[in-house]
Amino acid sequence: METLYITHPACRLHEMGQWHPECPARLDAINDQLLASGLLDFLREVQAPQAQRADLLRVHTAQYLDYLQAHAPAQGYFELDPDTLLNAHTLEAAQVAAGAGLAAVDAIMQGQAATAFCAVRPPGHHARPGQAMGFCIYNNIAVAVAYALDKYALQRVAVIDFDVHHGNGTEEMFAGDERVLMCSFFQHPFYPGSGAPPAAPNMLNIPVQAYTGGDMLRQIVSDVWLPRLEAFRPEFVFISAGFDAHREDDMGQLSMSDADYAWITEQVVALADVTAQGRVASFLEGGYNLSALGRSAAAHVRALAKL
Numbered sequence: 001m002e003t004l005y006i007t008h009p010a011c012r013l014h015e016m017g018q019w020h021p022e023c024p025a026r027l028d029a030i031n032d033q034l035l036a037s038g039l040l041d042f043l044r045e046v047q048a049p050q051a052q053r054a055d056l057l058r059v060h061t062a063q064y065l066d067y068l069q070a071h072a073p074a075q076g077y078f079e080l081d082p083d084t085l086l087n088a089h090t091l092e093a094a095q096v097a098a099g100a101g102l103a104a105v106d107a108i109m110q111g112q113a114a115t116a117f118c119a120v121r122p123p124g125h126h127a128r129p130g131q132a133m134g135f136c137i138y139n140n141i142a143v144a145v146a147y148a149l150d151k152y153a154l155q156r157v158a159v160i161d162f163d164v165h166h167g168n169g170t171e172e173m174f175a176g177d178e179r180v181l182m183c184s185f186f187q188h189p190f191y192p193g194s195g196a197p198p199a200a201p202n203m204l205n206i207p208v209q210a211y212t213g214g215d216m217l218r219q220i221v222s223d224v225w226l227p228r229l230e231a232f233r234p235e236f237v238f239i240s241a242g243f244d245a246h247r248e249d250d251m252g253q254l255s256m257s258d259a260d261y262a263w264i265t266e267q268v269v270a271l272a273d274v275t276a277q278g279r280v281a282s283f284l285e286g287g288y289n290l291s292a293l294g295r296s297a298a299a300h301v302r303a304l305a306k307l
């Protein structure tokens, strides 16, 4: 069974200024590593479709979607918050970034692929129902989770989030929804300040101090995440794959290595093999040191594809 590599040229057209770390070169860094490592030969590249308004409305408010449409600039930037800007191409990019997850869910649920990596930007996990935040416009993973629950009537879906930042938007959208178990670790106290305590019992949030190393993070996965996931028996596993917890990434102060990303992914894939018929869809979130991002994402994709 194949692993899909889902992306779109429009994701490179969204940019927020020369100074901004969430830049188009991030996707090039990942593609370059997949190419240089030979992994690309084993993936099926798919162009992401556009998410429709009805897909976005499962997790976002109509007012928010209208607000974005009304403020999309023909040129230059519109500032949603000091770190999150619209350019002329942002909404097209965000629409295919969210659409990538829909294509992943359909292909995996229909048995055309086992796993998928969505190499998309803008990222998603900070986006709230009615507010852009932290470089995120639409909550890509949440749009896909809601679609999987709705269209395929899944009863149990897991969300894994190993970005250095807490996925506040995803938590807000699924807190108290017993069909979803979200497992995350994140640097705390740190941006965006949420997550400790969790918003509901279905949020397995593990806040960790700055400078926590990969060994400790692996132990959290083994001792805390996996027992809960094994008991929950998800039918589909979604991953918010942020690579900004890497020790070379100065956006955060955690100390993950390329090998730690591979190891965590292997654990999640093994769990999915037991409970979820191997169904895993992963979404690019953070990761701003381009070298570390490319290497870590390649290690992650290699584990997703079992290569």
Ligand SMILES: [Zn+2]
Binding pocket: 163, 164, 165, 242, 244, 285, 286, 287
């Ligand atoms: Zn992040």
